[in-house]
Amino acid sequence: MTYILALDQGTTSSRAIVFDADMQVVAVGQEEFAQHFPASGWVEHAPEDLWQTTLRSARRALDKAGLSASDIVGIGITNQRETTLLWDAETGQCLHNAIVWQDRRTAAMCDALRARGLEDTIRARTGLLLDPYFSATKLAWLLDNVPGARERAKAGTLRFGTVDSFLIWRLTGGAVHATDATNAARTMLYDIHAGAWSAEICAALDIPMTLLPQVHDCASDFGVSDVLGAPIPILGVAGDQQAATIGQACFAPGMMKSTYGTGCFALLNTGPTAVMSQNRLLTTVAYQLDGQRTYALEGAIFIAGAVVQWLRDGLKIIGSASETGPLAEAADDAQDLVMVPAFTGLGAPYWAPQARGAVFGLTRNSGPAEFARAALQSVGLQTRDLLEAMQADWPGAADTVLRVDGGMAASGWTMQFLADILGAPVDRPTVLETTALGAAWLAGMRAGIYPDQAGFAATWAAERRFTPQMPEPTRAAHYARWQRAVQAVLTV
Numbered sequence: 073m074t075y076i077l078a079l080d081q082g083t084t085s086s087r088a089i090v091f092d093a094d095m096q097v098v099a100v101g102q103e104e105f106a107q108h109f110p111a112s113g114w115v116e117h118a119p120e121d122l123w124q125t126t127l128r129s130a131r132r133a134l135d136k137a138g139l140s141a142s143d144i145v146g147i148g149i150t151n152q153r154e155t156t157l158l159w160d161a162e163t164g165q166c167l168h169n170a171i172v173w174q175d176r177r178t179a180a181m182c183d184a185l186r187a188r189g190l191e192d193t194i195r196a197r198t199g200l201l202l203d204p205y206f207s208a209t210k211l212a213w214l215l216d217n218v219p220g221a222r223e224r225a226k227a228g229t230l231r232f233g234t235v236d237s238f239l240i241w242r243l244t245g246g247a248v249h250a251t252d253a254t255n256a257a258r259t260m261l262y263d264i265h266a267g268a269w270s271a272e273i274c275a276a277l278d279i280p281m282t283l284l285p286q287v288h289d290c291a292s293d294f295g296v297s298d299v300l301g302a303p304i305p306i307l308g309v310a311g312d313q314q315a316a317t318i319g320q321a322c323f324a325p326g327m328m329k330s331t332y333g334t335g336c337f338a339l340l341n342t343g344p345t346a347v348m349s350q351n352r353l354l355t356t357v358a359y360q361l362d363g364q365r366t367y368a369l370e371g372a373i374f375i376a377g378a379v380v381q382w383l384r385d386g387l388k389i390i391g392s393a394s395e396t397g398p399l400a401e402a403a404d405d406a407q408d409l410v411m412v413p414a415f416t417g418l419g420a421p422y423w424a425p426q427a428r429g430a431v432f433g434l435t436r437n438s439g440p441a442e443f444a445r446a447a448l449q450s451v452g453l454q455t456r457d458l459l460e461a462m463q464a465d466w467p468g469a470a471d472t473v474l475r476v477d478g479g480m481a482a483s484g485w486t487m488q489f490l491a492d493i494l495g496a497p498v499d500r501p502t503v504l505e506t507t508a509l510g511a512a513w514l515a516g517m518r519a520g521i522y523p524d525q526a527g528f529a530a531t532w533a534a535e536r537r538f539t540p541q542m543p544e545p546t547r548a549a550h551y552a553r554w555q556r557a558v559q560a561v562l563t564v
């Protein structure tokens with residue numbers, strides 16, 4: 073038998089999953105690591121934590137599967153995106169902790185770039201909004217703040233990378249400095265139309281281009297790793313949300329996936345056309361295969377499963393996430409709570425970092441059940457905002473069937489409400505490990521053991537389809553009430 077090893081380096085944990093020749097999960101290794109918050113709005117990871125937890129997870133997965141490295145024909149890497157690392161090419165040591173995608177320390181730098189009139193250029197070239205979320209200003213911050221970094225960068229002795237690049241560097245013993253087009257597309261330094269680093273943006277941020285990795289297709293040769301006991305080629309790389317899009321086989325224009333973890337990321341395949349959003353969505357590379365780029369519109373919601381965590385850890389009205397479904401079911405129909413979980417501002421399509429959350433419609437009888445229902449509904453309502461924006465931007469989104477995954481997709485109640493409030497079907501696949509599956513498929517296809525795109529898409533199967541049951545007037549009234557609540561939160 074031949075196997076593929078998928079490495080999924082996420083924001084809170086690293087995972088490694090062994091897939092067999094039939095693309096079935098054989099074993100999983102997983103390890104959480106520390107989050108560092110050195111100042112308000114700052115989020116960092118220790119680079120050695122990212123590396124060591126990845127390595128240990130890989131070894132654990134192989135052990136559990138009873139396999140050795142020589143049984144693995146290819147590695148696929150998928151990763152938290154945008155998170156920024158800078159290391160010495162000689163020693164492989166990072167100059168600073170990784171600056172995580174959630175980190176807001178470069179907000180003032182973004183304002184300054186805006187004041188210099190760079191926003192339109194950045195938007196046009198990269199498809200992104202000028203925001204601290206992306207890697208470019210994080211890298212500029214490192215060059216500005218680590219003593220001697222810019223001089224060393226100019227001398228060509230440093231390397232920049234998102235987490236995939238860093239792992240590739242370490243896995244190959246410093247032989248390969250590479251990334252894939254989906255990760256490059258999240259740096260705010262990459263021209264997604266030209267398929268090349270933007271010299272213009274690099275110059276504007278004083279970023280020497282010698283720092284940047286080579287950009288490959290998602291299924292490509294990223295070097296050979298010898299760290300697990302036998303040489304294994306790295307054959308697939310994609311950012312985690314793009315890998316989930318691939319794992320969900322959203323290969324045709326108009327297909328869309330939404331991943332419900334801590335936050336929610338929805339990607340709509342727009343085919344070979346990079347649709348520029350009029351509604352503050354991001355334009356990004358969904359995947360690049362055989363040199364052909366496929367684009368996506370992306371909407372990011374910061375708080376999805378996190379609202380359930382807040383019920384559990386903040387309000388302490390539930391003991392575990394799965395209690396929310398039965399509670400919501402039991403909620404009083406005579407009450408109509410609306411919860412806007414803008415705990416850290418609102419993401420797409422509002423991008424309102426200063427907004428804060430609110431609950432409307434409270435009565436003396438409002439309790440855990442009504443809060444649970446409003447919390448789960450907020451996830452569907454935020455997704456409706458994204459779908460509305462996508463449909464306004466691109467008519468091809470009109471008839472989409474949403475494919476869902478992530479931890480919160482386990483909640484049948486939430487998925488049914490999602491279908492109801494969207495007025496569109498929602499499909500939950502049999503394989504919920506879609507992110508790792510996407511990375512595994514890229515590597516396995518490159519290795520020649522997995523089917524081609526059409527063959528892989530044919531293997532996708534729904535475990536359950538949720539069809540809308542809410543009457544249209546109820547749906548319209550519910551959504552209108554949500555929109556008024558959001559406006560209140562934005563203006564209070």
Ligand SMILES: Nc1ncnc2c1ncn2[C@@H]1O[C@H](COP(=O)(O)OP(=O)(O)O)[C@@H](O)[C@H]1O
Nearest residue numbers: 333334377378380381393394478479480482483
């Ligand atoms: N049955 C459930 N009902 C509601 N929310 C759930 C349920 N199961 C998990 N969740 C939520 O899903 C999230 C975990 O999903 P996961 O994909 O593991 O997230 P991440 O990768 O962002 O850590 C948590 O925020 C949790 O509250």
Ligand SMILES: O=P(O)(O)OC[C@H](O)CO
Nearest residue numbers: 082083152153173312313
């Ligand atoms: O690590 P995750 O799954 O929360 O994903 C993070 C995203 O890639 C950030 O853009």
